[in-house]
Amino acid sequence: MKDNTVTQDVVNYGIIGCGMMGQEHLRNIALLPGARAAAIYEPNALMANAAKAIAPNARLCESIEDLLSDDLHCLLVASPNHLHVAQLEEIAARRPLPLLMEKPLFTHETDADRMDRLAASYPAPIWVAMExxxxxxxxxxxxxxxxxxxxxxxxxxxxxxxxxxxxxxxxxxxxxxxxxxxxxxxxxxxxxxxxxxxxxxxxxxxxxxxxxxxxxxxxxxxxxxxxxxxxxxxxxxxxxxxxxxxxxxxxxxxxxxxxxxxxxxxxxxxxxxxxxxxxxxxxxxxxxxxxxxxxxxxxxxxxxxxxxxPALLDAGDHNGSTFYQHQRFLDVVRGKIAPEVSxxxxxxxxxxxxxxxxxxxxxxxxxx
Missing domain, CATH: 3.30.360.10 (Dihydrodipicolinate Reductase; domain 2)
Structure with a gap:
């Protein structure tokens, strides 16, 4: 497997999907020392503007291809469930970075083999977000x-x-x-x-x-x-x-x-x-x-x-877990541990x- 270790002081996230859960991720990334949301792809204008209010220094992107052209160290996918498999395929084909993929990994039995093949060939760590x-x-x-x-x-x-x-x-x-x-x-x-x-x-x-x-x-x-x-x-x-x-x-x-x-x-x-x-x-x-x-x-x-x-409770609806999950995921991005949720x-x-x-x-x- 390719060495994807990140040594930079600040880890740049690319965020795909910034609805309710994506915005919770953004609020928690903002609380993490040494991490920032650098680029966001959210096709809904209302949600994109809400995300920009949480991460004002992030660049709003026109497509996943546009987002992947940015200076990124890892990705978070928090888009609607039925988009996950196709988006992972695009990421794998264009620029397979360390990935935090929101659940569920796929939605239909017909996608199971497709996802298995993707995961087996993906050259960077994949962590499934089980908050x-x-x-x-x-x-x-x-x-x-x-x-x-x-x-x-x-x-x-x-x-x-x-x-x-x-x-x-x-x-x-x-x-x-x-x-x-x-x-x-x-x-x-x-x-x-x-x-x-x-x-x-x-x-x-x-x-x-x-x-x-x-x-x-x-x-x-x-x-x-x-x-x-x-x-x-x-x-x-x-x-x-x-x-x-x-x-x-x-x-x-x-x-x-x-x-x-x-x-x-x-x-x-x-x-x-x-x-x-x-x-x-x-x-x-x-x-x-x-x-x-x-x-x-x-x-x-x-x-x-x-x-x-209280700051962690205010940052999301999952009892502080999103923050702690990102702490561990950043250890994966920095090459310190393997993904805990494969x-x-x-x-x-x-x-x-x-x-x-x-x-x-x-x-x-x-x-x-």
């Missing part, structure tokens, strides 16, 4: 996992959250663009399942549907087909099991994500609040993330708060999501 790994409470959960459980045999994730937000061109209202809710939203959680259980999935069973959200919306005569609730059970080669419970009309909950891992020694839980900007002001300050360890012997839960710096990890997360979509539609378990 949930880097939330401080989940980092603590992962650090204490073995000590608390002895060995994880059951892992459960519950996400009770707000509905999908409006996006440019309403692209996230349709499965053809997103891959489906269990790909678009839930690939994060299937990635966490593999990470926690240290094994690959072998069977997926799901029940899901569109029960409450977006039912009265109409886009050019089309009604959104994205689901808003699901149960997904995943069996792993190790014999361990994992389950996801998703509800996207439960934004009144105290915590948005609740993780629970159990093993022969006990149980560990993580409780993660949603974005502070959605917390009602009349209720005071938003809740603080918490990790709880519950040993079997001696019995007695041990809880610890995991506060996150293209293979990203592909597995999509495969499980697609299998869950299929299982819910057919009523049958899907073998991987």
């Amino acid at each position: 949930y790994r880097y939330m401080p409470p989940i980092q603590t959960f992962l650090d204490q996992l073995d000590r608390a459980t002895g060995r994880v045999t059951m892992f459960t994730i519950r996400e009770h959250r707000f509905p999908f937000l409006p996006k440019v061109g309403d692209w996230n209202r349709f499965n053809r663009n997103t891959g489906g809710t269990l790909v678009e939203k839930c690939c994060h959680f299937f990635d966490l399942m593999r990470l926690v259980l240290r094994s690959d999935p072998v069977r997926v069973m799901a029940s899901a549907g569109q029960e409450v959200n977006h039912l009265d919306e109409d886009y050019g005569g089309e009604r959104p087909d994205i689901w808003d609730s699901a149960y997904v059970i995943v069996d792993f080669a190790s014999g361990a099991r994992a389950m996801l419970e998703l509800c996207m009309y439960a934004e009144g909950a105290k915590y948005q994500e609740e993780l629970s891992a159990v093993g022969p020694n006990g149980k560990i839980e993580a409780f993660v609040p949603g974005p502070g900007r959605f917390w009602p002001t009349h209720l005071g300050i938003p809740p603080t993330a918490q990790v709880v360890v519950s040993p079997r012997h001696p019995k007695g839960p041990q809880a610890v708060d995991i506060p996150v710096e 293209a293979l990890d990203g592909a597995w997360a999509v495969r499980v999501g697609l299998a869950a979509q299929e299982s819910a539609m057919t009523g049958q378990a899907v073998t991987l």
